Amino acid sequence: MTKKAHNTTKQILKKALIATIILTFYTLQTNAVSIGAGPAVLNFNNMVRGGYAEDSVTVSTSGTENLTVVIESTGQIKDWVTVSTPMPMPLMAGERKNIKIVVRPPVTASPGEYSAILYIRAAPTAGIGNSTGLALGAGVGIQINVNITGREIKGYSLKAVNVKDTEVTFPIDITTLIENTGNIPLQPTFKVKILTPTGEETTAQKEFTVGTFNPGIQENYTFTLPSTGLAEGKYAASIAIKIENNETDLANLGFTLLPPGSLRLKGEFKSITLSENTIAPQKPVKITGIFQNTGEVPTNAQLTVEVYKGTELIKTIDSTETRVDAGETQLLDVTYTSEQPGDLTIRGTITYSKKKTPEKEITLIVSGGGLPTTYIAIGAAVIILIIGGVVYYKRNYAL
Structure with a gap:
């Protein structure tokens, strides 16, 4: 030293x-x-x-x-x-x-x-x-x-970069977080290009000159490019930074251009309910699916119900297709009548604008004309216990 x-x-x-x-x-x-x-x-x-x-x-x-x-x-x-x-x-x-x-x-x-x-x-x-x-x-x-110090230091560090999927004709947004790691202010230029999966340049490209940011400061920048003329499919966003005469590639991130309405159309199957959980044969039961339009535009929704006995599909029922405005919650109903007693599994999905929600299910018990299998099993167990008790008593206490 x-x-x-x-x-x-x-x-x-x-x-x-x-x-x-x-x-x-x-x-x-x-x-x-x-x-x-x-x-x-x-x-x-x-x-x-x-x-x-x-x-x-x-x-x-x-x-x-x-x-x-x-x-x-x-x-x-x-x-x-x-x-x-x-x-x-x-x-x-x-x-x-x-x-x-x-x-x-x-x-x-x-x-x-x-x-x-x-x-x-x-x-x-x-x-x-x-x-x-x-x-x-x-x-x-x-x-x-x-x-x-008497020496000027120019330096930067890319902290984060992101590009989200978007719809055809919608703008493409690329966000970055840059830190000035040197000791003098920087005013960089960012070169952003949209590339095909094979690396070919598209017409979507532009240079962005941003304001000066000081040493030790982190700045968020968002760059927007039009998707006009680009078809549905996968692309990549190429980002480079240029400071004076030095240009450096920062990132190359993939994203997807989706069909129109893909992001604005959203819905949620909230729950499925029965008007009665236990019914007699030949008695109708109302099955209700609750749908919420969580997107930005109206959509038409339809409940599809499948009725199973064990693994056997007994019946499929579709509700009327119903318009649901953005932010609205709608009840979608079907009616089912069972001819035979037993435990049934009701499975439902909701279709809206060619999209299908995850499945939900609930159990329906049809009584009368016989006992449900659960009750039969319990009854059989009780009878066996009674018989066993009688036999035990006779062997140990009978004269």
Whole structure:
């Protein structure tokens, strides 16, 4: 390690030690006021003269009193540090707030190491009345370290990218999340193209120039391309970023162009019910399917019911096709009459705009003219127990 690097390390350790002592001191002074803040140290590395960087601190209280808080910086670079939230600020009992801290070194700053202390002071709001003066001991301190370099660094990181399936003739939306990992502002250009499954370019392509975003900042961008002239099927969205003369491919994501109405037409089969769960032979029962149109356009819905005895399909019944407006819930009914007793399984599905819902089922018991198989089994078991009891009694107690 060089002597210069050794001295720099000693300076950083010394500043961290001072910050820890200050943080401990002010924490001990705040027994009457419950105030906390973190992290204990904010480091802004590789900044350029006239540059910009930001980070955040979390200010919180676990007490039962509402507080009034003031945050201010002191030290050799206090004028470089800005708190985004107007002061004083309220902090409700039990509340946590994230506060943005901005550092802007002047263009006259020399390369080197700099530091400041961010003081966070608080007092019970009820105790200060209309005054903004706060007790000096009621607070915590956070160390701010700034490293100024003479070298400009351009860097970025792709945090997320997404493209959703859409319908033919509808716009194609591509969203990205980019972070500026350098130390100077960036103003990139994004090149977005829609490709066929074989990689051929389509007419859907465009360049997007976005606004400047600063070091350490993450920005969400949404790029919209028309799907005009593209047929149904699978495609890929190709995204590249260009900064000055350097162009880099970011992602190549697949998506599908769906037939018209595919996304706007949605429905849910809520439940299936019976007017009676147990009926006699020859007595009609009403079977109701509850359908909700959760899409954006009207649709026609039809309930289809299948009646099973065991694994044997006895009958299929369709309801009248009924119009259901967007957001509306509709009851779809059919009537069934059983000629024979027994346990029946009723299975239903609902068809709407050529789509079919998942199946739902319910049990119908047809009594009379005989007992259901469940009752027969129970009766047989009871008879066997009685006979067994009689035999046991005769063997053990009969003279």
